[in-house]
Amino acid sequence: MPTAKMTRDQRMVLGIAILASFVSFLDGTVVTVALPAIQDDLGGGLTTQQWVVDAYLVTLGALILVAGSLSDVLGRLLVLRVGLIGFGITSLAIAAAPTPEFLIAARALQGIAGALLVPSSLALITANFRDAAQSRAIGIWTAATTSAMIAGPVLGGVFVDLLSWRLVFLINVVPLAVTLWLLVRLGHPDERRAGASVDVWGAVLCAVGLGATVFALIEQPTFGWGSPLIWGTLVFGVACLAGFLVRQRVARAPMMPLGLFRVRNFWTGNVATAFIYAALSLNGFVLGVYLQQGAGLPATLAGLATLPSTVLMILFSSRVGTLAGRWGPRLFMTVGPLLMAGGALLLLTVSADFSYWWQVLPSVLLFGMGLTLTVSPLTSAVLGSIDSARSGIASAVNNAVARVAGLLAIAMLAAVVGGSLDLDGFHRAAIVTAVLLATGGVVSYAGIRNTRHA
Missing domain, CATH: 1.10.287 (Helix Hairpins)
Structure with a gap:
């Protein structure tokens, strides 16, 4: 059955949602490949590297729920504008950081700005698209924003090797400016919910x-x-x-209405989200750092290591989103995490005699296939289970779960790898990643129920 074409306003809304989320996801991942260079320049060991990542995730995860409420009180478009401007200012501060402490503090402030972006972005999509069209739009959003999560290390590596780790944090200047311009062009009146509070x-x-x-x-x-x-x-x-x-x-006026969790697909999808995104964060951190500090690759090659996953996401996420809208998300959310678990276990072939082509690339390809099958149906299952009037808070809760899961995974890194990210620690992280992903797949199979749209 042919899919209806988007209107001009729908295309602009989708573009705004993608770009606003893009900068938040990009800065959450681009830092990983820059951590060794940051350590060389500013000092600090594994603990400092953890804080550089988690300072951003603490405020992002804690305040993303507040952002959902603020969107209802002040309006989604206003919250987006404030978040975009704040993100730009804090990016400049990070690029100029003279000490690790200053950098960590600036990352925490950047997380506050980032928290304003994602819930409002997804709420714009769920408010302007319905049924199968909504699943397709979320698929396109997923392809672009999740590609930012994976492409971040690629861009970061190029900047670290050819320019400076400081300029890594200025990559988002152009998408920030374009998003602000599109908000002006959109011309939509802002929507506020009567009686809403924080x-x-x-x-x-x-x-x-x-x-x-x-x-x-x-x-x-x-x-x-x-x-x-x-x-x-x-x-x-x-x-x-x-x-x-x-x-x-x-x-x-709760930030996280517990009544939402009475909806089966919502609570099951969020449990699956916790396991899957904890695994994604752990895998991204460990792979980005180990390829440089353990395998001896330059930052550019360490970033390019995940490029095949990015290509798969760009090519197929929109199609997977459309199929999930027609057939239901359960199959995709079961098979996808299990494929990723298999990809994580393939990293156990990494040895002291390192070979990217035989030890890492097969893992990246299988991981990318699973990720493509998982993310868009997962997002659609969670948000599609809640009525559009509550889409802002639903998307905020789901994103908070994802960020907090990643936050805790990085915080527990020393326990996972045994205190040192050597080859044995890398293998331990691969096993834990696979267990988390397999659990996410089993939870999805047991709990998700399909809803099909024409």
Whole structure:
């Protein structure tokens, strides 16, 4: 059955959504390949590298829920504009960072700006597309934005080797400017939900809880579990997160309405999201760093290592999104993660006698096939299960789950790799990645139910 053509406004909305999310995802991944160069320039070991990644993810994951509420209160387009401008300013600050501490602080501020971008972007799509057209639009959005997650290391590697790691963080200047221009051209009146408000106490409990928990997990190898600083901070963080859940039950306008989780595809999809995106973050970090520090590749080649996955995403994600809209997402969400798990296990062939073509490329190809089958149907299953009036908060919750899962995976990196990212640590990370992905596939098979659209 032919697919209806998009209107001019729909094309512009989709372009805005893609570009706004693109810069957030790009900066979340482009940093990975620059970590060794940052360490050489500013100092710091594995702990500093973890913080450079997680400082961004802490604020992004904690405040992405607030951004969903702000979109309802202030309007999606206004929140997008503020996020884009803030992202540009913090990118300049990161590029000029004189110390690791300054860089980490600037990354945390950038995460705040990034949190404003993704929920509003997806909410624009779900508000302007319906049924199979919505699945196709999310497929196109997925192809572009997930390609940014994978292409980030490629661009970062080229900039690190040929220019400077500092310029890596200025890659997003052009898409930021184009997105702001498209927002002006769109000319849509902004939409606000009457009576909407922001749950301030919920935001504080979520941010403090995540920050304290991640601090304990990252700093534990330095101080040890016996240190009151570590176990005390961890207990405090977990207590705050428990308080956040309690707050969501009683708040008048909760950031994360727990009633959403009564919808089967929503809660199952978010559980699958947690396992899958934890694996994606762990695999991306470990592969980007090990290929440079362990295998001795320059940053450009380390970034190019994942290029085949990017090509697969660009070529087939839109088609997979369309098929998932017609046939339902369950098959794709089951087979995709299992293929990725197989790709992760292929990394066990990496040895001291390193060969990209025989040891890494087969893994990247299989991983890319699985990723292409997974991401668009997963997003459609989660967002398509909730009515469009609540699409903003639904997309915020799903993105928060994805970012927090990645955040915790990186925070636990030292425990996963055994304290050092050598060859044995790399193999341990590959096994953990495969287990996480296989679990995501099993959860999808057991819990997701298909809804077909003509």
